[in-house]
Amino acid sequence: MPVSPRTAVVDPPEGGSPTAGQPVRRPFWTRRRRDQLAGLAFVAPQLAGSVVFVLLPIALVVRYSLYEWNVLAGEFHYTGGDNYTKLLDDANLPEVLKSTALFSAGLVVLNLSLALALAVLLNQKLRGMTVFRTLFFSPVVVSLVAWTIVWGFLLQAEGGINGLLRTVGVDGPNWLRGEGSAMFSVVVVQVxxxxxxxxxxxxxALQGVPRELYEAARIDGADPWRRFRSVTVPLISPTILLTSVITIVGSLQVFAQVAVLTQGGPKLSTTVLVYYLYQQAFQFHHFGYGATLSILLLLIVLALTVFQWQLRKRWVFYET
Known part of the structure; x- marks a missing residue:
């Protein structure tokens, strides 16, 4: 029977090398396989982390949403779709979703517009701009809880904000107790x-815009606003997309500010979805319903992210 040339091994003559035309067995650890193994070794920690800390918790949350788990009583029994039925019948959920939408919209609009305005200002070549950059960025590295507690004192009826307003003859409200002012206060603190x-x-992103384009637009007679709208915004649109995605997802996950400043009140005016989830799971011990609310939150974040990603094709400019 003929032997396949891929498996045949011909020993070279003593003291010589394989003669021409004789097949030689290829080594198993080729360069390509070594490169593939090295690539897998580099991505393995990230892949393992994604499975353990992302995919597995999501699968467990989906499982828990089908059960009713009372930790205090030690009960864990299957309820099927009862938690999802409860979600549809929850009378508080529309108000919670409304508060979540108001907070997210206010945060995104104020944060992005103020951040862009500050970036344009700090991009000017003026003295002292490094100090101002440090001042504006320093709250980012401050502890979130400490930041919120300080603002809680400032926003009280007899706090520093109203004390400052009284110096100009204005009586400020109790910012954290009014249904309208409470949401505005939480948004401003987060912004x-x-x-x-x-x-x-x-x-x-602004520092990466070529100066030649501004010079060409100026020669063509474009005023500062036209240069900003027709040159700056298209070239920094990928950064606008990135910041909008980060800000929207972050606004839907806010918790500490609401827990420290208003505890969701007055009534449900500042009860966002994450805080409502916390109340149901960890205050009322309805862990199954809390898992169902977390799935709702996941679907909202996923839908908004996919929507923004698809919308980028219409307005995001890439040089390539």
């Missing part, structure tokens, strides 16, 4: 906390 991060991202 001042994280605006420095988006400012730095915008500043880096």
């Amino acid at each position: 001042f906390k994280n605006v420095g991060l988006n400012m730095v991202l915008f500043l880096a």
